[in-house]
Amino acid sequence: MxxxxxxxxxxxxxxxxxxxxxxxxxxxxxxxxxxxxxxxxxxxxxxxxxxxxxxxxxxxxxxxxxxxxxxxxxxxxxxxxxxxxxASAPTPGSPAPGGDDTWDAVDARLDAARLRPALRAALRELPPVEREVLVLTAWEQLTPAEAAQTVGIGAATARSRLHRARARMRDLMADHPADRRAGPPPPLVLKGAQT
Structure with a gap:
């Protein structure tokens, strides 16, 4: 226990x-x-x-x-x-309140701010059922099993949706100019996810 x-x-x-x-x-x-x-x-x-x-x-x-x-x-x-x-829509990826104000954190937020519009657009392209599992695991740091529990689906279904969402996000973000300068996008590695 x-x-x-x-x-x-x-x-x-x-x-x-x-x-x-x-x-x-x-x-x-x-x-x-x-x-x-x-x-x-x-x-x-x-x-x-x-x-x-x-x-x-x-x-x-x-x-x-x-x-x-x-x-x-x-x-x-x-x-x-x-x-x-x-009747308002969710906005996954919006910044959470508070945070660390070190220079590294500021640089990271600036980089994230540059990617945020493309990331939001890519997230909007995902089917809602895949997007929700991805957001729960990536932003909320839930395991796929906890994400499954949160949305009321089986763990295998959550892992499948997460796999599809990660693959689609890689494809959608591959065309982003910031990603081209840095090379191919790294795989999305999520807590508790198997690659």
Whole structure:
């Protein structure tokens, strides 16, 4: 049993045991929500934690998977509800708030800013089902299994969609001028992904 699972199990009877989960996952969940919903991320994050706390007794490792994937699934549902209420589209790849202000980080952000329009255009070309798995694994650093859990599909389906999305992104980004100067694009290496 992982630390998260132990904390969630204890939180069923001891509400204070829920706090380490909030401390451990709030930053990642906030970044996920901010990239998709912008400035309402704070409000949505509060809703995510209220939902997770209310449903803490419903979590089962065998049926549900990891606590992290379960939390991202709750966050995804709140983001989707927000989009439906406001008829606004998600913007994967938008910068998350905060960050490191070292010169290397500034250079990296400038390079990313040059690539961002092409990256967004390429992401828009992907089918939504592939794009979502790619964004969850690349930006949110979920494993393919956690991404599968988040969107409610099987792990093999998520790996297949991720493979297709990575191949399409390589093809779509191959024509970008910045990539031509640097040579062929490197393969997208994602946490937990098998190449």
């Amino acid at each position: 992982s630390t998260d699972e132990e904390a969630l199990s204890r939180a069923r009877h001891d509400p204070a045991a829920f706090e380490p989960l909030v401390d451990r996952h709030s930053a990642a969940l906030h970044a996920y929500l901010f990239r998709r919903c912008g400035p309402v991320a704070d409000d949505l994050l509060s809703e995510v934690w209220l939902t997770a706390y209310a449903r803490r007794a419903d979590f089962r490792v065998v049926e549900t998977g990891t606590v992290r994937g379960w939390l991202f699934g709750i966050a995804r549902n709140h983001a989707l509800a927000h989009w439906r209420r406001n």
